[in-house]
Amino acid sequence: MIQPLTMPEQGYTLTPKEDAIETQMLEVSMGPHHPSTHGVFRMDVVLDGEEVRRLKPVLGYLHRNHEQLAEKMNWLGSIPFTDRLDYFCSMTNNWAYCLAVEQLAGIKVPERAEYIRVIMAELTRLQNHSCQAGFLLSDTGAWGTPLLYAFREREKILDLFEAASGARMMCNYMRFGGVRADVDDDWLAAARKVVENYPCFIDELEALITGNEILLARTQKIGILPRELAINASITGPMLRASGVDYDIRKVDRYGIYGRLDFRVPLGEVGDVYDRYYVRILEMRESVKILQQALRDIPEGPSDAGVKMRNFKVPVGDGYGRIEGPKGELGFYLVSDGSTRPYRYHVRAPSFINLTILEDMCVGHKLADAMVILGSVDIVLGEVDR
Amino acid sequence: MLGNGMIQGLLVTARNLLRSYFDPECLTTIQYPEERRTLPENSRCFPFLVYDGTPDNLRCVACKICEQECPPQCIYIEVERDAKTGKPVRRPRVFDIDYSVCMQCQICAEVCPFDAIKMDQIYELSGTDRFGGMLMNKGALLKSNEYYHQMHPTEANEVDARLSQSKKKASPPAAKPAAAPITLQSAPPPRPTPSAPPSPSVPPTPPVPPKSDV
Numbered sequence: 096m097i098q099p100l101t102m103p104e105q106g107y108t109l110t111p112k113e114d115a116i117e118t119q120m121l122e123v124s125m126g127p128h129h130p131s132t133h134g135v136f137r138m139d140v141v142l143d144g145e146e147v148r149r150l151k152p153v154l155g156y157l158h159r160n161h162e163q164l165a166e167k168m169n170w171l172g173s174i175p176f177t178d179r180l181d182y183f184c185s186m187t188n189n190w191a192y193c194l195a196v197e198q199l200a201g202i203k204v205p206e207r208a209e210y211i212r213v214i215m216a217e218l219t220r221l222q223n224h225s226c227q228a229g230f231l232l233s234d235t236g237a238w239g240t241p242l243l244y245a246f247r248e249r250e251k252i253l254d255l256f257e258a259a260s261g262a263r264m265m266c267n268y269m270r271f272g273g274v275r276a277d278v279d280d281d282w283l284a285a286a287r288k289v290v291e292n293y294p295c296f297i298d299e300l301e302a303l304i305t306g307n308e309i310l311l312a313r314t315q316k317i318g319i320l321p322r323e324l325a326i327n328a329s330i331t332g333p334m335l336r337a338s339g340v341d342y343d344i345r346k347v348d349r350y351g352i353y354g355r356l357d358f359r360v361p362l363g364e365v366g367d368v369y370d371r372y373y374v375r376i377l378e379m380r381e382s383v384k385i386l387q388q389a390l391r392d393i394p395e396g397p398s399d400a401g402v403k404m405r406n407f408k409v410p411v412g413d414g415y416g417r418i419e420g421p422k423g424e425l426g427f428y429l430v431s432d433g434s435t436r437p438y439r440y441h442v443r444a445p446s447f448i449n450l451t452i453l454e455d456m457c458v459g460h461k462l463a464d465a466m467v468i469l470g471s472v473d474i475v476l477g478e479v480d481r
Numbered sequence: 482m483l484g485n486g487m488i489q490g491l492l493v494t495a496r497n498l499l500r501s502y503f504d505p506e507c508l509t510t511i512q513y514p515e516e517r518r519t520l521p522e523n524s525r526c527f528p529f530l531v532y533d534g535t536p537d538n539l540r541c542v543a544c545k546i547c548e549q550e551c552p553p554q555c556i557y558i559e560v561e562r563d564a565k566t567g568k569p570v571r572r573p574r575v576f577d578i579d580y581s582v583c584m585q586c587q588i589c590a591e592v593c594p595f596d597a598i599k600m601d602q603i604y605e606l607s608g609t610d611r612f613g614g615m616l617m618n619k620g621a622l623l624k625s626n627e628y629y630h631q632m633h634p635t636e637a638n639e640v641d642a643r644l645s646q647s648k649k650k651a652s653p654p655a656a657k658p659a660a661a662p663i664t665l666q667s668a669p670p671p672r673p674t675p676s677a678p679p680s681p682s683v684p685p686t687p688p689v690p691p692k693s694d695v
Binding site: 172 | 483484485487489490492494509520521522524525546550552585586587588591592600677
């Protein structure tokens, strides 16, 4: 234990706090270009000294009219735009949209395509969570170092994405009823190598930061999200599981082939920033397990159901497709009037809904903690503003 | 012991630093303008137009499917008309792609039924002109089939096989005159570098340094 510092003898006495001059609250507008606000995001923070009393997230700086654009475009045309929602996880965004359309149109996805989709989604989860740990550490003040460790591993996964889909971030890889291009054996071998080495990286990352006393002091008992509040605010994803709620759409819906895969859902106990960080680390380990199974069992066969690309029409009706994205439940609500374009198109973006609870977590903490809490929410502004 | 975790973290950093002197695996960056990584075969950038043999013999028939399907609407096509009769010829008179709008999604290449538009791999295209500097006209977009073969060999061979098959199927019932401008050759003609008027940036190697005026 460190002995508490004692004030050295001074020639004056400090004014006791009760007699302090009456002060005013200070309203600070943080952002929209603050280096630790994760993009163009603004927070109106009301401060009492250094303590946060009120916090209002201000959104919309990156609004791109995604939903309206998709309603003016044919069904296929909005797949590349879903890449740009959460630009870290374009593969899962593609999947969620394709899943919604496939439910609506009743398209059966071939087995091999399902496996490829699971592989891509779990690789996305790996790179998203490792980068999120890096960004969280950046917010606590460890500028660069852990983030670059995460980015080093992310590069390997992005190389895989590039070899399979042609692009590193804006993959545009999934299609209705399958994937755009089949992966070959060389790609699978490369993916196996990356997945084999990934636990080493997770160990390294944990040795680098998990036991770090500064990290523990900055994250434990900070930004506690109680279980009931998390459920009421419809928080999803690792944030919800860090609060101790066992809710993973991969287990609940068993979409794709997740029903056949063996993995566990890590849960937190306290629901603070540290739990949110560590749940993600544990999820990465589970993702590695899923990847090993999927890469072992991937069958031969077609990677596409042969859905026509032009004049693709969807029967009248509405459907909601959701997947467990790395950030939470990513859902697409689509209404079709039987034409070549959606009548209504709505995105349930996990970043946006997880962000609504920010004030409840930040009130009572220091301003510097508000940054760490924001970092632990894991938002991407492309998805928040759409 | 307090500080143990920090020391563990510093050890990780030290290990990586020291290993980088011995293990090339640890050197993850490259000196970019001097050395470039080889792109994977599937890698894509902006679209271009494929021609067989000579630039007059382009595969595009100006059907405008890519123009309709392009999500950001960055393609503009006008059909060429016969000078005497005024009837449309199956060839584009204007084919513009605005690279500053294009988002490299590859949908134009996927929907093209004639395999006429494919994805390039040139990524060094930065320029200083915001307005129109990236607007590529037909001449700038035309690139040879050999160039396509160099970039995406597997895909190009599949395309060639498919095209020669469809040509065989089409040829027995006396070739229609309208199909004449798009006659396709399965085997590329012997001359390696077509001396063509267009192609401002078509040296055969894929990583081409950009022109300073682009």
